[in-house]
Amino acid sequence: MKYTITTPLYYVNDKPHLGSSYTTIACDAIARFQRLKGNTVLFLTGVDEHGQKIERTAASKKLQPQLHCDEITRKYKYLWDKLNISYDRFVRTTSKEHTSLVHQFYSKVLKSDDIYMGRQSGWYCVGCEEYKDVDKNDKAPICSIHKKELEWRDEENLFFKLSKYQDQIEKLIQIDGFISPKSRKNEIINFVSKGLRDFSISRVNLRWGIDVPGNEDHTFYVWFDALLGYLSGSLSYQDSPELTNNSLTNWPANLHVIGKDILRFHAVYWPAMLLSAGMKPPISVFGHGFLTREGQKMGKSLGNVLDPIQLLEYGGIDAMRWYLLRDIEFGDDGDFQMRRFVDIVNSDLSNTIGNLLNRTITMSKKWFNNSIPIDNSSVVESPLKDLSELKINEYMESFMKNNFKNSANSIIDLANSANHYLNEQAPWKLIKDVSNKDIVARDIYSVLESCRIIAILLNPFVPNLSIRILNQLNIDSTLITFEKSLNWGLLNPSNGLNNPTPVMNKLEFNEDLFYE
Ligand SMILES: [Zn+2]
Structure with missing residues (x-):
């Protein structure tokens, strides 16, 4: 049997952290388990490289966006190799294959009559790449996640008719095993029950993205582009991916593993986009929790970020993989101690x-x-x-x-x-x-x-x-x-037997390690 599993496509805004290492280790364990079961596994990981946040981060480093993306991508690949991640394909959304796939997919969605030009105005968070619902009296609203001032936007965007898929998405998310764990399934059911709103899939003031055919001053909204990375990575013809039935032998994905913050994109937007293009939605989506450290949220300003490379150098690959999978309940939030x-x-x-x-x-x-x-x-x-x-x-x-x-x-x-x-x-x-x-x-x-x-x-x-x-x-x-x-x-x-040598050396506890 074929089995396709994906990690999230990591946003190359910054180097990989403990959280992305954790997700990827979990996916690697699943991929190896499925191979041992005798399945033919396609294990896909990669990076999401477009969007305004990347454009700005690159500018702040005085780098071309592509060079910035190359540098961060190298760090991901380096760490995945160190962690013995057995991925089969590494998707980059700046590759020409991916661009070609996005264009093909878009033309299918256009044929379904699911795209229209509209106008969107509101408060936008570049960190989230999302419009935010804010209090009308608030003159300088702030993103609750990024603690940064929102930017006022008023622009023409192309919209995707998500509302048309209300009934189909309602049925899909009820299917047993489609969304795990259960608590997250209820969150999504609740969100969908309020009624799905069409969402914009293009931006006009952004150059660092994939161009929209027929609307040359638009680029695709980063999510519309990034989600398709799962598809471009799973096609059988990697040199020139053609979106045909023959090339879809590894689709649908059996499992998307993601962080709980991006579940809505994967369990609602993405299946609707696929249905519009005449393709099957993924079979299951798993939203795991976040890691804290010694009971505290990790952050640069707190000075308590745990660098996965340092942890790896100290404990070794087996220690790091074992601890994360053995001690943290996958699905819940976990605490690194x-x-x-x-x-x-x-x-x-x-x-x-x-x-x-x-x-x-x-x-x-x-x-x-x-x-x-x-x-x-x-x-x-x-x-x-x-x-x-x-x-x-x-x-x-x-x-x-x-x-x-x-x-x-x-x-x-x-x-x-x-x-x-x-x-x-x-x-x-x-x-x-x-x-x-x-x-x-x-x-x-x-x-x-x-x-x-x-x-x-x-x-x-x-x-x-x-x-x-x-x-x-x-x-x-x-x-x-x-x-x-x-x-x-x-x-x-x-x-016969080989000579016994210790298979696992003991670690010495050191409280002061790795605060950056
Ligand atoms: Zn934000």
């Missing part, structure tokens, strides 16, 4: 999993000819077998709901139980009596087998650590699939 970061990573990855692997491999090599014991009789009898089946099911169920936290818990439960089993059985005592050798073989085999399963379940979360564990068990990580690799008893004694 340095103490928890260190404790969770040390406890889960270094102690519970790392030590389990290390000590069991050491015993196995020592007592069983430098290898994995051959378990003649009792693979099926190990209590860890039933437990692993239970935990694998829990893990799968949670992951399918994007509940990474519960999935991670299932992995740790299995590792804890394997540790407990080892301590109870105490093979280091049993081995002193030769007649116990079969029991010891069973115990060691079943703990190593648990480690193998743990490594596979860890793969979407922490692919690098997963591979290090599999390497010690002498297993080729490229051949892993859920279907073929999660049955109990697949660990092959003739594979």
